[in-house]
Amino acid sequence: MKISQRLMQLQESATIAVSNRAAELRRAGVDVVSLGAGEPDFPTPAHIRKHALDCIEAGETKYAKPASGVPEAKAAAVEKLRRENSLEYSSSQILVTVGGKEGLWLAFATLLDPGDEVIIPAPYWVSYPEQVKIAGGVPVFVSATVDADFKITPQQLRDALTPRTAAVIFNSPSNPSGTVYSPEETDALAEVLADRDDVAVISDEIYDRLLYGGRTYKSFAATSSHAYERTLTFNSMSKTYAMTGWRIGYVAGPQDLIRNLGKLQSQTTSGAATFTMHAMAAALTGDQDCVEEMRSEFERRAKVLHARLNAIPGVVCPEPAGAFYVFPDVSATYSRLGVSGSVEWTTRLLGEAHLAVVPGAAFGLDSCVRLSFATGMDVIEEGLDRLERFLG
Ligand SMILES: Cc1ncc(COP(=O)(O)O)c(C=O)c1O
Known part of the structure; x- marks a missing residue:
């Protein structure tokens, strides 16, 4: 069967490929x-699971009305954005999505015409x-290195803008690097776009x-009214x-x-499952202690990974400021191991030490590899033992 040209250029997700191989x-x-x-x-968390089950029992199993999100879910998102991000939205400015x-995806398909450029800071x-x-767009990569703490500068953003730029992606805290832009750094990037009314910001x-x-966070849309209207x-x-x-x-x-994203959603997925929309409302409006419990455990793990990785000769690992990934630069070990890059490095690591991590090449930075700490401390410690032996 013929596969479309559009699909032929698509890469399979490297993270899923690693999971499959493992x-x-x-x-x-x-x-x-x-x-x-x-x-x-x-x-x-139990209270979220219970609310979803109660909703199923109560018959919340039909098409969501409206498909763009039940009122409880939209109201919960409005409240969350006000409470935690200092952003004022009305329910009509919220679209509930399938993750x-x-x-x-809806955003890119809505915003882009063929040839439109999207600036993507790398690693991405x-x-x-x-x-x-x-979606027909053209990715334009802007590289941030380990020395720059994986952050792009306002000047790099300015240099990447062209008349064809339709959107800029901003992902803080970042997957894969765990870097977080400070409020001041976020302001400075927003300032670069202040005279570009035609550029949308995708703030993930x-x-x-x-x-x-103890870091503080600033949403991109909270930097100015200009940014708010385009983010x-x-x-x-x-x-x-x-x-x-x-x-x-x-x-x-x-x-x-x-509204336009919703139009596309209504013709494709018809939105998320109704009872999961209610589960989202329960998550956002319920007790937030569960978030702090998980966050503090992630932070504990980040410290262990950071300390042990930096103790390995040839590994340089900035401390993760957010998310649940470390992204050490391991390129100093490439010649010693006789590998050409991160893909070969991670393949050898899996084959010889039976440790699965993701090559940085998949994220646009071949000198690094990504380790996730969204897993138990015992697994992390065992993984680090294996890595030390592999490099030792
Ligand atoms: C930066 C980033 N954005 C978006 C997603 C999508 O997550 P989901 O579709 O599960 O909400 C992920 C998942 O790994 C991610 O890391």
Whole structure:
């Protein structure tokens, strides 16, 4: 059967590929340790599960009305954005989506015409370039190195802008690097776009509650009224509330843009499952202690990984400021191991030490590899033992 040209240019997700390879080895009886997946090891908090079950029993099992999100879910998102992000939205500015991923895809498909450029700071989350390409856009990468703490500068952003720029992606806290832009740095990037009325900002804030070292956070849309009018803010229950399998998130932004994203959603997925929308409302309006419990445990793990990785000769690892990933630069070990880059390095690590991590090449930075600490401390310690032996 013929496959479309559009699909032929699409890369498979490297993170999923690593999980699949690790699962294959496990099936063959190999004791594989995985620090690959970006999926919290905690169960979804009990009060959220219970609310969803109650909703199913009460008959919330039909098409959601409206498909763009039941009023309880939209109101909960409005309240969250006001409470935690100092952003004022009305319910008509919220679209409830099938995880953060659907929201992002709807945005690219809504905003981009063929040839439109989208600026993507690298390292980036694996799906951005692929979603941009399938929507007809052209990814324009701006590189941030380990020395720059994986952050792009205002000057780099200015230099990347062209008359064809239609959107800029901003992901803080970042997957894969764990870097977080300070409020001042966020202001400075927004300032660069202050005279570009035609550029939309895709602000992926799905890790905004997972901050370490007492950091404060500023949403891109909160930097100025100009930014507010041009920013789509994406969030999801997946990481903050350990709800990856529920597939529920939301987008907030200018009403007209949100209406158009909703139009596309109504013709494609018809939106998220009704009772998961109610679960989202329960997550956002319920007791937030569960978030702090998970966050503080992630922070404890980040410290262990950071200290032990930096003690390995040839490994340079900035301390993660948010999310649940470390992204050490391991390129100083390439010649010693006789490998050409991060893909070969991670393949050798999996084959010889039975430790699964994701190559930095998948995120646009071949000198690094990504380790997730969304897994138990015992697994992390064992993974680090194996890594030390592999490099030792
Ligand atoms: C930066 C970033 N954005 C979006 C997503 C999508 O998450 P979900 O669709 O589960 O909400 C992920 C998941 O790994 C991510 O890391």
